[in-house]
Amino acid sequence: MTLELAVRLAEIILGFAIFQQSLEFMRGQQLEKTLGIVRAVLAVLLMLGLQPLLVESALLVTAVILIRRFQGPYNGGSDTMTLLVLLCLWLSHVAPTRYWQEIALGYLAVQLTLSYFQSGWVKVVNPDWRSGSALQKVFALSAYPVSENARLWAVRPQLMFFISWAVIGFELIFPLALFNQTLLIVALGIAALFHLANACLFGLNRFFWIWPAAFPVIVWFQGRLMNAF
């Protein structure tokens, strides 16, 4: 995949993710509603590919206003990834040379890889995660499960153990997928299913839309790495 195609695809998916987030903000308080409308319009322009540098600059400004408004991210990791993808795409437009474009997009690919690997690492060093009891607590007590029926998963310790190790295993071996493009496509498919499961069980719908925005960039990055070595 060429760098230009990766950027265009990432902008389309990012635009959709920001549009989805913006519609949700329109149900909020006055400043959130106003910013939601502005960002929804900008997101459509981004999807259409009209003046991407200007549109991304405006989206960055509104993102900073939102961070200031909420004294941090509104929606934790999904807001972090949204801003990171936006910033790296914006940097790829303002970069003075091809080299710096590649640095900006490479940074995004590395962060995407770390978002899985580091999550797996902090779990595998935690005995509660290795035994399945941490995930059991997430289902039983945390504020995330979307329904009482979802909470009942906590009473199945063998299932919790199996899911814990499936998640830890996938997250830890994700970087290995960078060695082969077919493997990477399969890994990204599994990652998308993982985010879908999180959306269905824990209501983390924004993660499901924003993480794939970085997928085209990592596909380009993998090809670039293979060419370099």
Place this chain on the structure above:
Amino acid sequence: MFKYLLPIIFPSWRFFSSIGPSPRIEVGFVADKNSEPQEWLPFRALPQSINFPLGLQRLFHNPLWNERLYINTCAEHLFEGHSEFREREIGQRLVVAVLNREIVADDEFHYLVFRIRALESETGQVRDEVVFISKPFALVDIGGAQ
């Protein structure tokens, strides 16, 4: 501002690295500022189940749930110490929920109070304690009602 931006530009992806106390928000109503609520109601209690069409809809649009997650984030900040901003953020959003008739309050009540319970599992036992009770919030429109 940099303290908010730096963790985004150089993020740490430590999702669920440890499972801390989990907040539960409850709402009470009073007629005047100095009264105490007689009853505490859970805020946005979980449904028993979510069917496929509703789940699909929530994949695209779920503002109330994401607001609930934000309120929980504010509550977790209050575990660490008092913050006027976090208390106001929760209180105002609960007031809007009342004005939108999501939570029904009798006309005799003019103020809303919320409390936060912290649930934590320790050696197989669930510890459940009230860790925060807010100041009263007047049930008047602050610009977020639908």
